[in-house]
């Protein structure tokens with residue numbers, strides 16, 4: 001059995017403690033779009049985001065939301081090796097695009113479908129996780145999510161990516177740190193768990209950026225953090241920049257060093273949901289590390305050990 005890292009908090013032990021059984025995510029594409037693609041905020045999307053909006057593209061491929069949920073739940077049930085193993089819990093994960101940025105009643109429609117599954121006898125759903133942008137969370141949406149808390153646990157995943165507004169502008173995120181802080185404060189008040197996203201190695205961000213983003217996440221009080229290295233994917237604006245030699249991505253060693261700086265500045269109790277990217281190999285142009293992604297966790301442990309530090313040791317909170 002894998003021993004839990006001592007120097008930073010990871011997701012699996014936290015999930016086991018919280019739900020008392022194995023828990024897996026079912027990624028869902030609810031047909032949302034994004035204000036950064038339809039012209040409301042901007043066109044073309046964030047420069048690193050591919051055409052599927054960092055998601056599965058399942059709806060475009062003809063799978064309705066119910067179908068995706070059903071097949072995801074069945075897939076997770078099949079993971080059970082012995083009849084005596086505990087049934088796994090499921091986190092319904094609205095992943096693709098900006099899930100709270102939808103027309104008219106579509107968000108309510110999506111939530112109703114998920115609600116029906118939550119209400120089923122022996123439903124495996126233990127939480128609903130909603131990925132969105134910090135500038136797409138009006139008070140009304142926060143109230144809807146707060147209300148849904150009576151039926152299941154709610155998480156909101158908010159992209160911050162960098163705490164530097166100039167970097168956010170340059171990568172065409174087109175929201176600000178202040179909007180992230182405002183959204184997280186309102187979610188905290190509503191008792192909704194929040195997970196903040198960060199990308200290390202964005203152009204112009206560097207080491208100070210990694211440190212500043214960790215400090216902003218610590219200050220915001222988000223319960224969870226997802227962080228990964230800058231990756232260049234096919235069908236993105238960054239792919240053009242990278243092909244023209246205008247963009248560098250961190251090597252594995254550089255990323256580990258940024259990541260250690262980042263982790264040292266998070267709050268000690270924030271849970272790291274992810275510390276590497278998970279783009280499909282075929283879509284990823286760069287980086288091409290000779291270090292397997294699953295080794296990063298161990299290498300981070302070693303890096304922190306060699307520094308004599310741990311998560312939160314440099315947190316300014």
Ligand code: SF4
Nearest residue numbers: 034045046049053097
């Ligand atoms: S990363 Fe999110 S906000 Fe940016 S273009 Fe993709 S879906 Fe939109």
